[in-house]
Amino acid sequence: MRIAPHALTAVAAISVALLAGRVYQPAKAEEAPPLTQNQIAVLADQAFAAAGMPAGLTTPEAIPVQIRRGETFEQAVRRTGIAPEEASAVAATLSNAMDVNAMRAGQRFETAISQPRGGRGEARLIGLTMRTGPATQLTVSRSFDGALRLRALEEKVTHETVVLTGKVEGSLTRTARREGAPADVARAAGRLFSHRFDMDRDIRANDEFTYVFGRTVTENGRTIGTDGLLYAELKGVAFYRFQPEGAREPQYFDATGKNTRSAFMRTPLERGFRVSSSFGFRRHPIAGYRKMHQGIDFAAGSGTPVVAPADGVVVEARRWGGYGNWLRIRHSNGLETGYGHLSRYASGMRAGQRVRQGQIVAYVGSTGASTGPHLHYEIWRRGQRINPAGVRTTEGTVLAGADLAAFKAEKARIDRIRAAGGERRPVVQRAAVEGLRPAQG
Template sequence: MRGRWPKQDMLLHPRRRRRRGRPWLTALLVLLAVGALVYMVVGGEEEPDEQALAHGLAFAEAYMRVNSAVALSQATLTSGEAEAILAEKAEEAALSASFTEGQAAVIAGEIKPNQSVFVSLQARNVSAGAIHEVVTATEKEFDFRRSRPGDQWRVETDESGKIVEFRYQTSPEDIWVTTLQDDGTYVAVKQEVPIETRHEAVAGSIASSFWLALEATGESGALAHRFMEIFQYTIDFNTETRAGDHFAMIFEKVYLEGEFLRYGRVIGAKYMGERGTYWAFYDEERGEEPGYYDEEGESLQRQFLRSPLPFTRVTSRYGRRVHPVLGGTRMHRGVDYGAPIGTPVQAVADGTVVFAGRAGGYGNLIKIRHSGGFETRFAHLNNFARGIRAGVRVTRGQLVAKSGNTGRSTGPHLHYEMLQNGRHIDPLSVDTARGEPLKGESLASFKSEIVVPWRAKLTEALREAAPRALAQREAASGPDEQLDTIQSEP
């Protein structure tokens, strides 16, 4: 089934045994051909005539061609190419098959937009009763409310249309199998898929942007996004990165049958920039909940994200400026981010939407009230996310709108404001309290078991990736900073 993942044919392609060739048959054919050639050439006569010789040679040539074709066919079967061809044909047949009364069937498909698994199977002539039985049993293991377009399914039915086996796949490693038992009941299980998780390290230096610097290491932007999420409470990657900054991270790469499948967690990370050096280490045992901490056990979690956009640039800061539309010097009570129309805008903290609609020069505007007397506003929006309206609760990082160019605007951008107790403040200056830090024995074990080994590996990765840049930084820094940012653990 051709879909959205690698290794996606597991629902349709069980492993098959290879067919062995028959060397004794080839030898027998060779002996027969040689005997026939001798008889035709010699013909029992003392001197073969030219016609008989020509016939014999023609026969020999024809045999050689046939034998070559047979050998090629056997080689194809032996190499498994024939099996692949048969499997592909079976796949194509299953993708277009429908149940016919009196005939067992193998049917496969995928969930289309605005379609449920029930509707998807019913469109292939599977009865409502059969679908209800197998879906009800599968729901004990998988919640079909989590179904998404592109999910794949496969059913095997008997001659009466009863489903003998049902498979549902949401990703290469998430497959549920429901089978009919001898007593007429169904049993659903999640299929074990053997995956391999490897720890890998990457490091580099920034020339223009962090995103491009990470991609230059050979990894994808998805990993860059995860790194930025870790430090999103302490570093604004839109405004605070500079050429010459360094980064390193140790992360998980998940493989399926030897092929890269996806990124796992970032285990440790380091960023060295103009504002300072930042560490992050993942821990899931010692804190109130799994999360990231710096080298001293301080939580990196804060109330507010540093930016409502994952990555872009600040085009106008908080403070007095010449108004681009009205002219004259006026107070700019927010921060403008240059962003193409349609850029996702996220809530910077948990809160409640108090307004979502049109508001004069603001264009499309959202106001969100947060704890501690804070309120955030997003203006000039193109549209609102589904379900966003006054009274709705939102969570930090949730998509609430997409940027646009509505209202009194000179070009596509996001205008972002923050108020505290009804008064405007500079959003870039807010640095609220962190989450609960690690203490006592938890802090001690965190430092010895996580910080020490992973910090040494991060430092090693940086030394290998940018030795010249680090040497220059080391020469220009004081001894305390050298120890903190470059030297390995004692």
């Protein structure tokens, strides 16, 4: 009896399966997980790019473009190397969704450009992407027949209230940033704690901290906005954000409703410093003899931000002998502060400029008679230099009545968020960008 070859193959396969102790079963295809809208859009872009790339051209290269002063969108596109008529076609396509003539200098967009193989001929635009809002963008890509196709993409946006905990490793601000706190949240917490602590001497490694803050993120995890610090705790000292009736901006209070803001911050630096020379007699590092040191020196890296320890008015910002770049600020109660050896001033720092407590006013440097980057810090009381470490000022007020009741309700809400480890809620999208209009046709 003759047996067909394929029958022998089937018998052999079944025999091997039985010898291995398994029953032969036909292979089953696993269901692929459903794709998100954003993943679908990415795959579509890749498909259109692959289909629209003509033969004889290189793989598309990403070329960022920024519109220059006095330049139109079409002229900016032409700088990628594509033909004038193709740049006009791109502008005409994009004009179905927005007014390309209203684009200002500085507007950025990304292009994908293919070059001709062998160096002959003109470049070809394969795709263009322009962000029109924090979570929206327009794309121009080539369809299967080579025509330009316009599409508006919108990412889902979620608002998160984040509870962040960690242990200090080096600088508190840098640690918080490494753990995921936005820059404005880390700075705000540093300013708050500087009212209660000497940030150089009182904060130690492994000190635990907790921050609660809000942020808005896209479905890809990109942060597109923050709404500030709600709560901060360090070494058992906690602050809650609350805006009393009639106040121009939110303030921070302890658990009893006492305003944590003191009239004077303990240091004009928030992070990355140490006291290198105290107030009093010392051997001068340059002159070599004992001399009265009428301030405190903080060793810190060049460029470290210097903040105003209290509200005030700039008296002078100028070069002053051995002090190098010098800044002096007048505060209330007959107090003035001075800052020497600065590398530069913050924008707008000039005589007559009003500053707020915690506002960056300058940056650490080594100008003048200096042996290295540091801040020389002085305080005057009614024209006489005094020891900055000895300044004692009153703290803020205590909430009462309706304000205290409203504060307790807000404190309870923040405590619930802390206990739950945070919260999330979707955000309804609004308009994309100035000049955007519905697509025609």
